[in-house]
Amino acid sequence: MPKTKILIADDNRQITSVLGEYAKKEGYEVHTAADGGEALELFALLKPDIVLLDVMMPKTDGFEVCREIRKTSTVPVIMITARGEDFEKIMGLDIGADDYIVKPFSPGEVMARVRAVLRRIENANPQKAQTLVYGSLSVNLDDYSAAVGGENVPLTKKEIELLWTLAGNRNKVFSRDNLLNSLWGYDYFGDSRTVDSHIKRLRAKLDARSHPDWEIKTIWGVGYKFEGKSDET
Amino acid sequence: MPKTKILIADDNRQITSVLGEYAKKEGYEVHTAADGGEALELFALLKPDIVLLDVMMPKTDGFEVCREIRKTSTVPVIMITARGEDFEKIMGLDIGADDYIVKPFSPGEVMARVRAVLRRIENANPQKAQTLVYGSLSVNLDDYSAAVGGENVPLTKKEIELLWTLAGNRNKVFSRDNLLNSLWGYDYFGDSRTVDSHIKRLRAKLDARSHPDWEIKTIWGVGYKFEGKSDET
């Protein structure tokens, strides 16, 4: 899977730099533009997967850039503005941005929005089957179902997500905090023992059926992992 | 695994206190500073894993502290400020903070940001192999497992970490204090003979399987080392 391309346009080079660093570290391929004209050029050239646009830029401003982009593309666009006054304008149909962010922002917040928008787009294209199979286990994120040995096991949303995460990274140990971050979100603030509760319920349901080829194992003092016992791929 | 160290600098003792409590509850090792000078001192001394800096502090302000820190370190820094006006300055390259929080904040929000930044840093360094192989020995920190001659050897967390440290620095001698500092943390208060106990248990488990190509050796009057006997890389 090629990297997701992100185009960041802001005339403040410091801001593009900081956001760019963040984006790179999250695994995006980053390109930056310092004004509207450059942004449009790079857009045509690179076909990025998402665009971050500052509203205030010299010559061609963010509104204009977004409008231009929308003539040829439905690529997700997130606008950055100094204050909230432009809300209606930005989100309105004549501009058609997908989200907007008000300064001051934190880079983490921006990246969260980027992820959210990309996820939204992704979910709107239900092309690829979200199914995971390992031995006697199969987990399906499309319809949130799971089966052991061919027989359906009714699991709740959180249980499915937990199983999906663990089984999708076979043998990797997840700390409770890892799991809280992945499943509950980075801004969740609560008891990490909650993870134990879900593991408990998950095990109880799964163990109702036999599955000698794998198990959810506790790594004492560390966390949990999905351990496969055969040597399947 | 030693605790993550967090340094919180704010001249308002109520703020450091509340944030400190929250951070402790999340398992961080917390240190606080009441002004910029103290923050820099503690920073040099403790090498924290993340720093929370209030912009407004007596004498040396948060900007200055961050700039100083950046001269020697890329440790994540989160700045706290009263209002958004300093946004561009903080996020700019000449300061180089990693995130930005505006007062009033909720402690939960702050901790969420801390987690997010730490996670980002962590994810940005996926390069280091979490697997160590030397001859008949392999140690894996991803799944906290170890094997000798292909056969899995169940080890506890401390044993794995001890083995990882020793084997990862082949032929280097570690004093008991070295090991206490690395594995237990510099503030651990206890008997250094505890290390012997772990070496004992580690040897017992490892020696259950044959491994003629290496051994954990005692250097009399000094400490322990992992000695490789072949001339493998």
Place this chain on the structure above:
DNA sequence: CGCGTTCGCCACAAATTTGCCACACAGGGC
């Protein structure tokens, strides 16, 4: 607005690891 689920969390029990002691033993200097 009820009703059945799901979810987060608590409290207590169980399981496991860990730190340390005590004593035996080994190493090194004289």
Place this chain on the structure above:
DNA sequence: GCCCTGTGTGGCAAATTTGTGGCGAACGCG
């Protein structure tokens, strides 16, 4: 060989960490 100091080791109780039953609160759904 003798003594002093450092190390190996069995054992144990304390400290941690995890398993689990259960209970409201929140949620989702007619």
